[in-house]
Each structure stands twice: as C-alpha cells, then as structure tokens.
Amino acid sequence: MTSALTEQAFGQHVQAMYGMLDDIGEASLEDVGESDHVRVISASANVPLDAPYQQALFEYSEIYEHTSRGRWELTDYLYEFHQRPGNGRRAYHDHAPHRHHAHCLDPRHPERDHHYRGVPVSVFEAHSEFLQWYARGEDVNCFGLFPLFP
Amino acid sequence: MKLTKAFYSPSELGELIDLSSDTILNYIKANKIFAIKLSERTYRIPQRAAARFLGETVPTSRNTKRAHGGQAAAAKLRRRMGAEERATVTR
Numbered sequence: 001m002t003s004a005l006t007e008q009a010f011g012q013h014v015q016a017m018y019g020m021l022d023d024i025g026e027a028s029l030e031d032v033g034e035s036d037h038v039r040v041i042s043a044s045a046n047v048p049l050d051a052p053y054q055q056a057l058f059e060y061s062e063i064y065e066h067t068s069r070g071r072w073e074l075t076d077y078l079y080e081f082h083q084r085p086g087n088g089r090r091a092y093h094d095h096a097p098h099r100h101h102a103h104c105l106d107p108r109h110p111e112r113d114h115h116y117r118g119v120p121v122s123v124f125e126a127h128s129e130f131l132q133w134y135a136r137g138e139d140v141n142c143f144g145l146f147p148l149f150p
Numbered sequence: 151m152k153l154t155k156a157f158y159s160p161s162e163l164g165e166l167i168d169l170s171s172d173t174i175l176n177y178i179k180a181n182k183i184f185a186i187k188l189s190e191r192t193y194r195i196p197q198r199a200a201a202r203f204l205g206e207t208v209p210t211s212r213n214t215k216r217a218h219g220g221q222a223a224a225a226k227l228r229r230r231m232g233a234e235e236r237a238t239v240t241r
Contacts, residue, residue: 030215032215037220119230
C-alpha cells in the first residue's frame with residue numbers, strides 16, 4: 001500500500017501510473033493541486049479489444065492531502081476497469097462512507113447489487129488484476145467476492 | 151505494417167517480422183517488449199506494445215500538471231463517488 005509520500009516519491013508514483021497506462025494505450029494523466037493542500041491524480045486509458053468487446057477503459061483517480069510533515073497522504077481512491085460495449089466492470093474504491101470496497105458488474109447479471117467487500121489495494125495491484133481481465137477478453141465475473149450488503 | 155488485432159501472441163508477433171516465438175519471449179523477459187503474462191508461457195502483447203516494438207508511431211499520451219485546483223478536483227471526485235453510493239442505497 002502507498003503510505004505518505006515525499007515529493008520525490010510522489011513524482012515517481014505518478015510517473016509509474018502514467019507509464020503503466022501508456023504501455024497499453026493512449027493515456028491521459030492529470031496532476032492537479034501540487035501547490036494546494038489537496039492534490040488529485042486522474043489517469044485513464046481507452047484501449048482496443050477484440051470481439052465480443054471493442055474497448056476497455058482503465059480509470060484511476062487518487063486524492064491526497066498534504067501532511068504537517070510535508071508528505072502526500074492518500075485519502076481516497078477509485079480504480080476502475082470497464083469492458084465496452086456492455087457494462088462489465090471491476091473496481092476498487094476507498095471513500096466515505098464504506099471506505100475500502102469493491103464494485104463488480106457481471107454483464108450476465110446486471111440486476112445484482114454491484115457493491116462487494118474489499119481490502120486496501122494499491123493502484124498497481126488493481127492494475128495487475130485488471131490487465132488479466134483485459135488480456136483474457138472474457139466477461140468480467142464476480143466470483144470470489146462477498147456482497148457488501150448481503 | 152497495419153496491426154489489426156488488439157493482442158498478439160509471441161508467435162504471432164514473431165511471424166510478422168520473421169523471428170521465432172522464443173526470441174520474442176526473450177525480448178519480453180528482458181523488458182524490451184511489454185506483455186501481459188497469463189501463465190508461465192502464455193503472454194499477450196497489446197497492439198500498442200507490438201507497434202512500438204515494430205518501430206511504428208503510436209498516439210502520444212498526455213501528462214499534464216496544474217499547480218492549483220486540487221480542492222475543487224477532489225470535491226468533484228467525491229461527489230461522483232457519493233452519487234454512486236446514494237443511487238445504490240435508494241434503489
């Protein structure tokens with residue numbers, strides 16, 4: 001997991017996020033708030049897929065707060081993977097009110113609630129899992145996840 | 151060379167440039183080609199990585215930075231995350 005980052009470590013983290021998305025597609029990364037108390041990193045890439053899907057979307061956003069020790073502490077995140085067309089989705093979130101949780105939407109069962117229990121993950125761990133869904137080209141499924149609202 | 155597939159196996163990429171799949175695997179293991187490992191000897195090379203290896207031009211990614219606006223960007227992101235939670239609770 002990412003702990004509070006020094007300015008240098010933060011820069012390396014951002015470059016690593018950019019690089020891992022640039023490996024697979026035309027990526028876009030925005031770093032907003034370097035001089036503020038709150039800083040947001042938003043990165044995404046749309047990448048082509050073979051049939052039955054046409055595209056996959058990787059979207060990663062993180063919110064940091066500047067600590068009294070001059071470091072950047074991760075407070076919220078959103079790591080998303082989508083298959084398109086269709087609504088296959090895997091995601092890991094950390095935000096109020098549930099803090100760490102997962103989202104999953106199996107396109108064969110869109111009626112099911114998409115909230116699942118989750119554990120803290122880093123953007124690199126989430127990306128590693130999403131790459132497997134992306135490269136296998138199969139429908140996302142929610143096997144192994146436990147509902148957040150049983 | 152027009153790359154039409156989303157992914158290439160090492161043998162498929164090798165065929166395009168007359169190299170063996172073992173040679174492509176060696177390039178992957180040496181981090182000269184980006185590939186996604188599915189199992190011990192099964193790799194998928196995304197179209198973009200294949201194009202780069204073949205020396206083709208790929209669309210440039212964007213990496214931008216703004217010194218200010220962090221608070222507003224965070225509020226917008228939190229609104230989005232909160233909206234999804236509210237939609238679920240009121241279903």
